[in-house]
Amino acid sequence: MPVNPYDYFTHQVTSPAWHWEIVWYFFFAGIAAGTYITSTIAQLAGSKNDLQGVIRGYLIGFPVILICGILLVTDLDSPTRFLHMLWYPRENIPMFKAHSPMSVGGWVVGLFGAFSFIGFLYALVKMEKIKTPWLVKLTSFFHESAFSKLFLIIGMLCGFYLGTYTGVLANTSQLPGWTASPLLPVLFLASGMSAGMALMLLVTPKKSELNEYKHKLERADKYMVILELVALALFLITLGQWAGKVTTGFYGFLLWVGVVLIGLLLPLLLKWKPNLLGHRTTLVSSLLILVGGYVLRYVVIMGPQSGYFGF
């Protein structure tokens, strides 16, 4: 008697029903990480002239991670208890579980907040918006002294964790479409970096002394879009039988049109042919990358949840 018309399998796994707050959080976390990593790399390896542009990158990370924090808290079903993530009230000790990516992620969001806050102040000091002597001293200690290299590298590593752990979070679950491919963190990182760089291009003013920096940023963004394309292809291959969750139907449409065409191929074309849209090329390609970055997260978070109880 082999036929069981009641497919219990799909009922057995329950979806966490992560909704729009988490999609936006994953998107903004990618941007915060992308802008900070790019700024630190540019400060460490770029030329002196790049610094003018780099400081504008530092202006983005902190406000964006603040939005992330708000989204994270409001998404909780008991938001007033959000501190339990960092503090265990039963024993009055810090709450840290190395084998729970969400627990580590909670700490890294806080730590990244501190690094990006100092970067933010540094940018304001450099732009002469802050002139308080001790703040000037403090920020230049962290960003310009002999110790600054170590500071920037640790901050960058925090950014890298922030940019990838959302993928690890989904990987450590029971939803087949989230666990099948270990490339999810790489995909999220590449997309976060390219979206971050796109945003940095948008906030870089048109000054001839920034042309070299802008050129480098465009080039870096192009590399990230290519990395994202490769990561996406490998992700879809490694999804195996679960690829249909994101490649067909409504989510499939969003993936092929919203992510591949609008978010990756068109911007890549514009980066290869920078004169195609005249002076609007950078603006258009950056906006397309940002839209694609959001849609990618929407597809990857929502698609695999569809069809399971709870969603």
Place this chain on the structure above:
Amino acid sequence: MAEQQMGMFVDTSTCHGCKACQVACKEWNELPMEDEIKFLGTSYDNTGHLSDTNWRHVKFVELFSEDRSDARWLFLSDSCKHCQHAGCMEVCPTNAIIRTEFDTVYIDQDTCIGCRYCITGCPFGVIEISHISGTAQKCTLCYDRLQVGQQPACAQACPTDCIQFGEVSSLMKIAEEREVLLKNMGHSKAQIYGKSDILGGLNVFYMLTEEPKVYGLPENPQLPQKNMAKSYMFSVAGMVAAGVLALLAFRSKRMSQKTDIDQDQSHVV
């Protein structure tokens, strides 16, 4: 290790689907009805799944022959399995999921923040968040009753003794004898689901008369952490790739800097 390892043996071969356990659980734990009473359209089972308000659920599995001339019903009184290696507990970022002195898995309602991560960690789809409490909910194995020496409400209500409560090792002996008996009676597929090969052992384990997948039970459930090392490894590879590419784009090429600037001005407007 807990003081006692208490659990349940659910013998599906004697369950006749009366749902007395489901009702007893609702009554004792004061779990509300769901908003609407629905017919699933695919089964006589009208509950469908475990949830924040259904901590116990009697699954109806209707089996039909190819030509649908013959039918057979299987019943499985389902709940949290109180796993030895509990995925929900592994992932919970707040330590809200704890192991009690009875070796059962319990959600501390005062600590849970409602992040929903445990839902993704359970391979059996047991947990759901309550809209009323804003916290994760599932079977507690009637922790309050255990503390005063009583058995869980479902086990007490079961009219066929299909749900037996007690020390896991003694229950396992009963189950093994039962398995032999069922096989002798012609149930060739009779098997215990929840020995140490399944997540280190389930404190609430089952006697099945068909393959686990027929009941919607995963054949080889895994801890969600199984993927973590590989996932972190790829993360590091991604970091190196992204880092090197950004570095290539930004490094100061003193020799070629001038060319860069020239190119730049011709390209970027």
